Amino acid sequence: MTIPVAILGATGYTGAELIRLIDGHPHFDIAHLGAHSQAGKAAGSVLPGCAGHIASMVLADADAPLPDAVELVFTALPHAAAAESVANALALGKRVVDLSADFRHQSPAVYQQAYGIEHPYPELFEQAVYGLCEHAREQVATTSLVANPGCYPTSTLLPLIPLLKAGLLDTDGIIVDSKSGASGAGRSAKTDLLYCEINESVKAYGLPRHRHAWEMEEWAEGFSATPVRIRFVPHILPMTRGMLTTLHLSGKQVESWHNLLQQAYRDEPFVRVLPAGELPSTAAVAGSNRCDIGIVVLGEQEAVIVSCIDNLLKGAAGQAIQNANLMFALDERTGLPLHATWP
């Protein structure tokens, strides 16, 4: 089975990762690459890591018509720009995995709160499925539109959901402290991402309320039926890729949490709960589609959980392909790296 796919936003960081993974996928075939300011150029002239026949493919304009043969579209575009491409692709009968935030929320009103803009296609919200694969397999398999989760929410929700479902967490004021590599901010030029601005430095940003806080709270409740209040502080680190999230948690039966998480994810190919007391690192997941989770009990009612993902893989392109595999009834591991590029 060969499924022709389009990647819109192919010249960005997540677009480049989609190209790398999909070109090695046994059932997906890259039929169309879309860009914006770089449209008209050969992919290889814009993406230094791109080789082979894909490098000579000419980048189409973002709103150029999609080839009829394309069945699946990945939209790796900035939020707001993505919504229109998603709507166009769906109108043509294509299936879509959207890597942007445009369809991640449960209502246009929450989207507007988080992103400060009115949503141009509120009627599409109903058909979007939030694609946190491990918790939404059945819904993903039957939808035409998957909203791929954000990177910070992925690294937060995977450890949180089983504990919330078990009713073991204090839910008022969960502290989520995250660190991301600079690729998390995308490829477009920004002064505060210049080498001299981020090298030898760590800084918090996005306060008082980063837009991913809404997504975390909405879906923590969405998957567990338990309302939560999350205090989320993201930081940017002088590294290219990787994300480490530390959850400061309190609740009951803390000694059972490690076992509970291990049971919840024991059959999951891409979630690894480390032995009790061991903590994950970004290097151990870089280039893989894995989320590694470590837990340390601090006291009778307190624990710290640390999770690590590669923001461009499990936090973006990898999870997008995992979702696409589910949409096309393929083994969800197809074309996805389990092992990191370590060291």
Ligand SMILES: NC(=O)c1ccc[n+]([C@@H]2O[C@H](COP(=O)([O-])OP(=O)(O)OC[C@H]3O[C@@H](n4cnc5c(N)ncnc54)[C@H](OP(=O)(O)O)[C@@H]3O)[C@@H](O)[C@H]2O)c1
């Ligand atoms: N980076 C991450 O770790 C990460 C993780 C999870 C989710 N995401 C989300 O994934 C999406 C893509 O992120 P990214 O980091 O890959 O971004 P990026 O590196 O900035 O790339 C953006 C892409 O979109 C195109 N583009 C820019 N403005 C456009 C417009 N107005 N209309 C159509 N196309 C436009 C660019 O084309 P040109 O280069 O031709 O201008 C480029 O291909 C974003 O919504 C982001 O929030 C990113």
